[in-house]
Amino acid sequence: MKRTRLALFSFLLSITANAVLANEENSAVENCHLDGIRSQVQCGSLNVPENYNKPEGKNISINYAVLPAIDSSKNNAPLMFLAGGPGQAAVELAAHIRRSFAEIRKTRDIILIDQRGTGLSQPMLCDEATKGNLYSMIPEEFSEQETLDCITKLKETNELSQYNSENAIRDFDAVREALGYKQVNLYGGSYGTRAALVYMRLFPEAIKSVVLDSVGPIEVPIGLFGLSSERSFNLLLEHCANEESCNKAYPNLKEEFETVVNRLSNQVISLSVNHPRLGTKISFKLSKGKFISTLFKQLYSTQTRTIVPLIIHQAFLENYQPLLGLIATGEDAMSMYVGLTFNIVCNEDMPRVTDDMRVKDSKNSFDGGSSHAIFKTACDVWPKYQVDDAFYKPVVANIPTLILSGDLDPVTPPSNGEKSASTLPNSHHIISKNSAHIVASSACGVAMINDFLQHLDPKKVDQTCLLDIPAESFMTSLNGSI
Amino acid sequence: MIQFKALLIKEFKEAFRDKRALMVAMTMAMLAPVMILVLSKTMIKEMVATPPIYLNVTGESFAPKLIKQLKQNNIYPLSDVPEDIKNLWTERNIELIIPENFAEYMEEGRVITINLRADFSEKALNAPIRRIKNQINQYAQSIGAKRLIVRGIDPRILRPIQINDQDTAQPSSNAMFISLMLGLYVLMAAFMSGLSVAIDSSAGERERNVLEMLLCQPVSTFKIVAAKLCCASTISIIGVTLTLVLTSFSVSFVDLTKIGATFNLDLLMVLFLILLLLPISFFASALQLFVSFQAKSFKEAQSTVSMIIMLPAMIPVALMFIDDKPQWLDWLPVSGQSLLMDDLFKGIPINWAAFTGTALVTVGLTAALVIILSLRLKSEKVVLALS
Numbered sequence: 067m068k069r070t071r072l073a074l075f076s077f078l079l080s081i082t083a084n085a086v087l088a089n090e091e092n093s094a095v096e097n098c099h100l101d102g103i104r105s106q107v108q109c110g111s112l113n114v115p116e117n118y119n120k121p122e123g124k125n126i127s128i129n130y131a132v133l134p135a136i137d138s139s140k141n142n143a144p145l146m147f148l149a150g151g152p153g154q155a156a157v158e159l160a161a162h163i164r165r166s167f168a169e170i171r172k173t174r175d176i177i178l179i180d181q182r183g184t185g186l187s188q189p190m191l192c193d194e195a196t197k198g199n200l201y202s203m204i205p206e207e208f209s210e211q212e213t214l215d216c217i218t219k220l221k222e223t224n225e226l227s228q229y230n231s232e233n234a235i236r237d238f239d240a241v242r243e244a245l246g247y248k249q250v251n252l253y254g255g256s257y258g259t260r261a262a263l264v265y266m267r268l269f270p271e272a273i274k275s276v277v278l279d280s281v282g283p284i285e286v287p288i289g290l291f292g293l294s295s296e297r298s299f300n301l302l303l304e305h306c307a308n309e310e311s312c313n314k315a316y317p318n319l320k321e322e323f324e325t326v327v328n329r330l331s332n333q334v335i336s337l338s339v340n341h342p343r344l345g346t347k348i349s350f351k352l353s354k355g356k357f358i359s360t361l362f363k364q365l366y367s368t369q370t371r372t373i374v375p376l377i378i379h380q381a382f383l384e385n386y387q388p389l390l391g392l393i394a395t396g397e398d399a400m401s402m403y404v405g406l407t408f409n410i411v412c413n414e415d416m417p418r419v420t421d422d423m424r425v426k427d428s429k430n431s432f433d434g435g436s437s438h439a440i441f442k443t444a445c446d447v448w449p450k451y452q453v454d455d456a457f458y459k460p461v462v463a464n465i466p467t468l469i470l471s472g473d474l475d476p477v478t479p480p481s482n483g484e485k486s487a488s489t490l491p492n493s494h495h496i497i498s499k500n501s502a503h504i505v506a507s508s509a510c511g512v513a514m515i516n517d518f519l520q521h522l523d524p525k526k527v528d529q530t531c532l533l534d535i536p537a538e539s540f541m542t543s544l545n546g547s548i
Numbered sequence: 549m550i551q552f553k554a555l556l557i558k559e560f561k562e563a564f565r566d567k568r569a570l571m572v573a574m575t576m577a578m579l580a581p582v583m584i585l586v587l588s589k590t591m592i593k594e595m596v597a598t599p600p601i602y603l604n605v606t607g608e609s610f611a612p613k614l615i616k617q618l619k620q621n622n623i624y625p626l627s628d629v630p631e632d633i634k635n636l637w638t639e640r641n642i643e644l645i646i647p648e649n650f651a652e653y654m655e656e657g658r659v660i661t662i663n664l665r666a667d668f669s670e671k672a673l674n675a676p677i678r679r680i681k682n683q684i685n686q687y688a689q690s691i692g693a694k695r696l697i698v699r700g701i702d703p704r705i706l707r708p709i710q711i712n713d714q715d716t717a718q719p720s721s722n723a724m725f726i727s728l729m730l731g732l733y734v735l736m737a738a739f740m741s742g743l744s745v746a747i748d749s750s751a752g753e754r755e756r757n758v759l760e761m762l763l764c765q766p767v768s769t770f771k772i773v774a775a776k777l778c779c780a781s782t783i784s785i786i787g788v789t790l791t792l793v794l795t796s797f798s799v800s801f802v803d804l805t806k807i808g809a810t811f812n813l814d815l816l817m818v819l820f821l822i823l824l825l826l827p828i829s830f831f832a833s834a835l836q837l838f839v840s841f842q843a844k845s846f847k848e849a850q851s852t853v854s855m856i857i858m859l860p861a862m863i864p865v866a867l868m869f870i871d872d873k874p875q876w877l878d879w880l881p882v883s884g885q886s887l888l889m890d891d892l893f894k895g896i897p898i899n900w901a902a903f904t905g906t907a908l909v910t911v912g913l914t915a916a917l918v919i920i921l922s923l924r925l926k927s928e929k930v931v932l933a934l935s
Contacts (some may be wrong), residue, residue, distance in 0.1 A: 077793045096675040097718075104713040138812075174806035225634040332810050341701040373694060378696070387700035536620065539613065545693040548611055548650060 095245075095508040102161025108132040109157075110423060111186070112244050114237050117228050124225070128237045129186035131157045132245065133176040135162050139397035143249050143274045144175035145519070146238065148265070150256030152231070152288075155185025166506065169516045177250065180242050181261070183229040183406030187237075190224060190405025191215040198524035200397055201348055201390070202332060202359075205440060212410070213444045220405050227451035230393035235265045239272055248272075251519055255279040255504050256478060257288065257410075262399050263486070266463040275466040275522050277515050279506050280478040283485045285460050287415040289441045290363070290423060291477050292463070296430035298365045298476035298502070306375050306540055314543035316375045322422035330354035336385060342394035350390055357381065358433045360392055366503040368538050374540045412445035414453055466522040467493035469509060472501030474538070494524035500535040508535050551748035551767045555775035563745045563779050573783065576740045581798035587694035588726060588802045595673070597624050601676040601817050602629040602637040602752050614646070614662035623680055639785035640673060642666040644680070657695065682788040718895035723809035726799065727893035728864075729887060730813075734791050735860035739832045740826050741787025743853060746836035747775045751849035752930070754841075763931055764816075770922040773837065777918060781866040792818045817892065824885050824903065827910035830880050832918040841921060841930055878902040 098109035110132075113125045133141070147163055149156040156163075156178035180187040192213075220226060238261075242250050251274050254262030259278040266273060282288055303320055306312040316322070329335075334353040341348045344534060361377065364370040373392070380388045428435025467490045471483035480497045487495040496514065498505045505511035510531035518527045541547050564570060598621070605625045608615055615625065629637050643665040646654075653660045664680065666673050693703040753759040762772055796813035804810050835856055840849035864886040867873065877883045878899075884906025892898060924930045 101712065104715045105717065106715065137810045150817055204747060224625045339700060342700055343705055373697070376698060388698035390700035391697035391702065397702070398704075488727075534620075536616065541694060541698075543655055545695055546654055548654050 085222040095132070095528070098131070098258055100160045103133075103164055107160070107240050108126075108134060110244075112237075112241050114240050116188075116225055118236055126182060126188045127186075128179060128241060129157060130177065130179040130523065131160055132239050133160065133171055136172045136174050138175075142174045142519075143251055144177050144247055145170055146177040146179070146242065146250045146252050148238070148252060148254040148258035148261040149178075149184070151184070151402055151407055152181070152257045152260075152410040153184060153190075153403040153405075155180045155187075155189075155259075155401075155403065157185050158401070166512060169512055170519065173518070174251075177241070177245065177247075178507060179319070181234045181236050181406070182237055183224070183234075183409065184403040184466075186221070188224055190220050190227075190229065190403050190409065191401075192220075192404040194409070198257065200393060201350045204351050205359055205436075206334075206353050208440055208443055210443055210447050214448050215409075215535060216405055217447070217449060218358055221449075225411055226449050229406060230451060230453070231261060231264050231410060232268065233416060233455070235240065235261060237266050238265065239269045242272060249274040251275045251277070253277045253279065253506070253515065255506060257282055259478075259486075260284060260286055260288075264457075266324050266465055266467075267461050269463060270463050273463075273465050275468075275519065277468045277506075277518065278486060279470045279511070280472060280475055280503050281469060281482045281486050282478055283460065283482055286482055287418045287423075287520050288411050289415050289438070290419060290422060290427040291437050292427040292430045292433050294479045295362055295365060295437070295476040296432040297410060297479060299361075299432045300473055301474055302371055302374055303367065303537070311542050311547060312375060312540040316379050316542075319375055319378060323378045325358060326378065326381045327354055330357055335386070339387070339390055342391055343397070350386070352386055352389065355436050355439070358436055360389060360396075361458050362433065362437065362476060363396060364392065365474070368474065368500065368502050370384040370467045371474070371502065371538050376544070377518050380544075384524070395422070408441075408444045411441060412448040413451050414457070416441060416445040417453070418458065460485075462489050462491070465490075466518075466524055468495055468515065468518045468524045468527060469495040470505035470514070471495065471497045472503060472505050473497055474502040475498045477503060492524065493525065496527065496529055496532075498530075498535060499530050510535050549855055552679040552771045552775060555767065555771055556778055559749060559775050559779035559785070560782075562822040562841065566748075568875045569744050569748075573741050573744050574787060574790060575865055576737050577787045577794060578729070580737065580791045581736040583728050584726060584733070584795055585798040585801060587729065588723075588804070592802065592804065592806050594711055597681065600624055601642070602626045602633075603681060604641055604643045605646065605682065606637075606643065607648060607650070610646045610648060610650040614684070614687055618683055620742060621679070621683050623683060640670070640676075642665070642673065642676060642680070654691075666891060686877075723804050723807075723811045725850075726804075726811045727890070728868075731797055731889045731893070732861065732864055733795070734821060735826060735828070735864065735882065735886065736857070737787040738784050738829045739857050740832045742782075742829065743836060743857070744779040745783050745847050746776070746833050747840045747846070747853055749780065750837050751843055751846045755846045760931060763925065768922070769925040771916070773918050773922045775788070777830065777833050780837065781829045783821070784829040785826065789818075789822055789828060792821055819891065820892065820898070824888060824907075826857060827907045828881060829886055829912065831910045831914045831917075832860075834914045835923075838917050838921050841924065868923030872934075879905045879909050881906065881913060884909070 076465055094112065095108050097106040100107055100109070104108040108131065109129075111127045111129050113122045113127055116126045128404075132144075135144075145167070147156050147159075147167075149159060157180050157395070160178055163176060163178065165173065170176065176428075182188055183190040214226070217226075249272055252262045252265060254260070256279075258409055259281045262276050263284055266276060306316060306319055329350065331354050331540075334351055337350045337352070338347055339350045340346065361374060364374050364377070373388070377388045377392060422439060424435070428438070467485045467486075469487050469490075471478065471480040473480060480495075481507045483495045483497070487493050500512065501508055501511065506515060512525050514529060518524060539547075570702050584877035601620075601623045602621060603625060607617070608625055618624070626637060643663070645663040645665065647661065650660055664677070664682065666677060668677065672838060696703040697722075709789070753762070763769065792813065796818065799811045799813065802811075829917075836853050839852050839856060860882055863882045867877070867883055867886055870877075878887055879902070888898065888903055888906070
């Protein structure tokens with residue numbers, strides 16, 4: 067799951083009344099300012115062993131932040147947010163989470179922890195080389211060498227095999243304990259749901275309730291997005307055809323998409339353009355892989371989906387400026403610690419992907435399997451660690467669990483949510499028709515989570531607001547639409 | 549000591565005899581929590597509520613997506629207004645006039661002019677108008693950003709500088725407006741609760757000729773004054789305590805989290821506030837006794853003492869307007885306590901030096917008033933209200 071938005075939301079929530087107030091004696095916790103948040107929040111760090119089997123060995127520092135509840139007198143169990151990716155740093159998302167989870171933060175502390183390998187917890191960054199040439203780089207040229215350089219660099223500081231999902235959860239639980247909370251509620255979004263499931267298996271007694279938003283079950287490997295993105299893309303085409311203005315503006319959208327893909331399959335287009343931010347002349351290279359992966363990223367959210375028909379149509383007319391602008395907006399998007407992404411996906415997911423599965427996933431009309439290439443290239447050379455077979459067993463835990471899926475989701479389709487719902491006895495699966503990846507990015511999603519946290523009965527969650535989420539609509543001309 | 553005790557008992561008996569007068573004095577304590585409750589509820593409603601707004605839209609069909617966005621944010625065309633509030637919104641008549649060329653200008657990237665017509669001086673329309681404008685501006689900005697993107701330009705270049713606010717206030721700060729009101733009310737309570745007792749035991753007793761009798765007894769005037777002071781200030785402290793207790797109770801009915809605020813008045817804070825206001829209660833009563841003894845009649849005493857009540861109300865308000873507060877304000881009675889209360893509500897650690905300082909100054913002034921008063925009571929001028 068490469069895309070950052072994927073990982074936007076992962077929280078652990080716990081509502082118990084027996085939650086202890088944040089431990090005042092923990093001198094590591096202090097008031098601090100985080101980017102984009104006006105008021106002070108609490109920050110801290112906790113030393114944990116890099117290898118839990120060798121507690122006397124090297125220690126690493128785990129960075130965390132607590133967004134204090136507005137009304138702390140209620141003593142509700144806090145919500146722990148488990149970030150996505152893998153490779154997103156929860157603390158870096160603080161401002162975003164604080165804003166969108168405002169309703170929950172009224173009476174609950176929100177705990178954000180940088181997963182080991184991200185943020186300020188032994189970060190595993192890889193992409194310095196690629197940052198500069200966003201415009202001239204194409205996925206087809208992604209080489210083993212880049213990965214090898216990264217591995218060499220990371221190995222100097224990190225014992226890679228220890229940066230796995232289970233150890234991350236051990237860290238999270240250690241932070242929970244250090245903060246003095248008896249139980250927490252978990253919110254996991256995207257890969258965060260995987261983390262939450264592992265947490266449920268390792269420390270069920272520390273969890274009051276769980277929200278799984280856009281689920282990546284342990285038994286479904288991360289990295290095969292061909293079929294799910296095709297499904298998401300087809301829904302977009304269908305919705306455009308059903309909207310009068312969109313259908314009028316782009317009556318042949320599917321054919322136009324195919325034409326562009328064919329054109330780019332034959333040759334990589336190289337253009338001289340103005341840098342979207344600097345205004346200087348640069349060379350912009352466009353390949354099939356780049357075209358599809360750029361569109362793929364837009365499928366994640368209903369806001370960015372609005373622009374997809376226009377991008378395709380303009381590309382069909384050989385105007386690639388819209389695509390260029392779109393790539394520019396992705397430049398500063400919340401950063402991914404790609405080293406951790408590869409470390410986890412290459413060890414915990416890719417070994418489970420069979421050739422059969424790959425072939426099946428490639429048979430789709432959207433990316434034709436081209437999305438597999440990067441993980442395949444990187445994972446071929448990535449250092450391995452041993453994952454126990456038991457890790458892949460579906461998680462069975464009798465903890466109140468709310469499962470959310472967005473029907474338009476290109477990476478974690480509702481069928482994933484179904485899988486987890488079937489193994490978790492005290493769970494309920496809600497599908498939001500007009501949401502894409504991460505249901506909690508809408509006010510309704512947060513309202514449902516908040517409702518759930520109040521009574522902890524997943525079946526009683528009030529879903530009426532789902533009807534208020536508007537159906538997606540599209541931009542029909544270069545100057546907007548009416 | 550026995551004499552003093554007897555005097556004190558006499559004063560309390562007098563004070564508690566007129567139960568109705570006492571109840572009235574205590575209503576001040578009731579008033580604060582009720583006022584705070586009502587005011588905060590109204591304020592919160594105004595600050596957070598986004599009640600539906602109904603607009604008289606002309607040319608609705610020219611901009612369907614704009615109308616859709618407005619509807620998403622609780623702003624509807626007048627045609628959707630429910631019957632019961634129809635008159636209100638028809639009368640308010642906020643008009644939004646969308647031009648016929650909306651689609652054409654949008655397509656061509658020209659500036660579309662939309663007219664928003666309303667009585668801008670009408671206060672009730674301020675919030676609706678602000679919301680309408682915000683929504684339309686947001687809609688326009690998101691289109692603007694997309695226009696740049698599809699031309700291959702990063703829209704962020706339009707925003708060279710972004711200011712990131714970093715508030716150093718304690719995260720646990722209490723809701724400002726409640727702190728302000730409560731600070732004012734407890735000071736008022738300190739001054740007002742003991743008021744009737746103070747006037748009655750001075751000017752009142754003189755008019756009933758009780759004072760003369762009292763002064764004939766073989767007790768020092770100092771003891772008489774001290775007994776009166778203790779009685780009046782006890783009532784005043786009861787008033788303060790009641791205000792605080794009732795307020796902490798009433799605030800729990802207000803959902804301040806709606807506006808991202810909180811208000812916590814725990815036992816420790818209540819105790820601290822009582823301790824802080826103890827000297828003020830004595831000071832207020834001493835001042836009131838002093839002034840009413842000076843007055844020639846009960847009536848005059850009433851009106852002059854009422855003026856003194858302005859003191860607690862004026863000083864904290866005046867302090868709000870002084871940005872650079874001189875150090876000596878920390879030490880004066882009323883202003884010192886007021887500033888300390890501010891700090892307490894903001895969660896700033898208490899400045900114990902200022903606390904002791906202002907307490908000592910207040911007690912000192914009280915003592916001075918008592919001594920002067922007991923000296924003056926030896927003169928028949930005061931006793932008989934001669935000038």
